[in-house]
Amino acid sequence: MSDNQFKVLFFGDITGRPGRLAVRSYLSSIKPEDKPDFVIANVENASHGFGLTKKNYDELLSYGIDCFTSGNHIWDKKDIFEYIADDKVLVRPLNYPEQTPGTGCRIFEKSGKKIAVLNVLGQVFMPPVNSPLEVLIQKIEEIRTWVDYILVDFHGEATAEKIAIGRYLSEHGITFFAGTHTHVQTADEKIVNGMAYITDAGFCGSINSVIGMDYETSIKRFLTALPVRYEVASADEIQVNAVEVVFDAGFAVSIKRINVCYKNAGDDIVLLSETGGVYEG
Numbered sequence: 001m002s003d004n005q006f007k008v009l010f011f012g013d014i015t016g017r018p019g020r021l022a023v024r025s026y027l028s029s030i031k032p033e034d035k036p037d038f039v040i041a042n043v044e045n046a047s048h049g050f051g052l053t054k055k056n057y058d059e060l061l062s063y064g065i066d067c068f069t070s071g072n073h074i075w076d077k078k079d080i081f082e083y084i085a086d087d088k089v090l091v092r093p094l095n096y097p098e099q100t101p102g103t104g105c106r107i108f109e110k111s112g113k114k115i116a117v118l119n120v121l122g123q124v125f126m127p128p129v130n131s132p133l134e135v136l137i138q139k140i141e142e143i144r145t146w147v148d149y150i151l152v153d154f155h156g157e158a159t160a161e162k163i164a165i166g167r168y169l170s171e172h173g174i175t176f177f178a179g180t181h182t183h184v185q186t187a188d189e190k191i192v193n194g195m196a197y198i199t200d201a202g203f204c205g206s207i208n209s210v211i212g213m214d215y216e217t218s219i220k221r222f223l224t225a226l227p228v229r230y231e232v233a234s235a236d237e238i239q240v241n242a243v244e245v246v247f248d249a250g251f252a253v254s255i256k257r258i259n260v261c262y263k264n265a266g267d268d269i270v271l272l273s274e275t276g277g278v279y280e281g
């Protein structure tokens with residue numbers, strides 16, 4: 001990587017303790033020469049699968065994560081309403097009503113670059129919110145002349161919505177579009193008009209699970225149609241789903257999809273497999 005390049009690492013939804021453990025293992029395994037300039041993680045499920053407690057907020061910050069993005073589950077732990085007013089790193093969806101606490105856009109400065117991070121909720125199969133496109137375009141127009149890179153975590157269910165809006169945003173100054181929310185990593189990383197794109201970054205958490213949650217409780221919901229309480233699945237085998245993007249001279253030049261699996265043997269976290277793909281534009 002040349003001196004002028006800027007590397008961003010983005011983790012898909014961290015889900016419960018298995019997810020926090022996997023992210024900690026991954027970050028501590030990166031060699032000094034490979035360290036990213038800026039680290040982002042979606043944290044909407046980081047505390048027992050729902051929301052983010054202050055304790056886990058502090059824990060994740062201590063791992064070296066610079067920015068937290070979120071989604072519909074960010075409100076699930078009541079702690080959020082105590083820390084969100086003073087918080088400096090969390091981004092909640094921008095297309096909530098104006099009176100919703102928190103902010104949907106933050107500007108960071110790292111390695112001499114200004115990075116804007118935005119987060120929106122999709123509108124297809126999601127709780128009702130304002131148009132993500134309208135608020136994004138308005139915000140981009142405000143900031144694009146004075147920031148180096150604009151990153152969007154698009155938290156949505158429908159792939160077509162993310163693909164269409166992603167391409168549109170690539171024509172309007174966005175340099176990194178990462179989908180989140182489904183917890184299933186898509187193998188469609190690419191660079192479109194100088195913007196790094198993936199429909200969904202996936203999730204960090206338990207491998208033997210239903211998108212991070214315990215199989216037994218998940219299947220009971222389908223068998224009975226009752227609101228059975230979800231439990232986070234076991235941390236025996238854990239995964240990191242992430243993407244790493246390299247930028248140069250204002251544009252994305254590569255996007256690497258990361259899927260790393262570990263065996264958790266108590267004090268010992270052992271690497272099981274490492275797969276993914278790289279797209280260079």
Ligand SMILES: [Fe+2]
Pocket residue numbers: 013044045071073181182183
């Ligand atoms: Fe999630």
Ligand SMILES: [Fe+2]
Pocket residue numbers: 044071072073155181
């Ligand atoms: Fe979500």
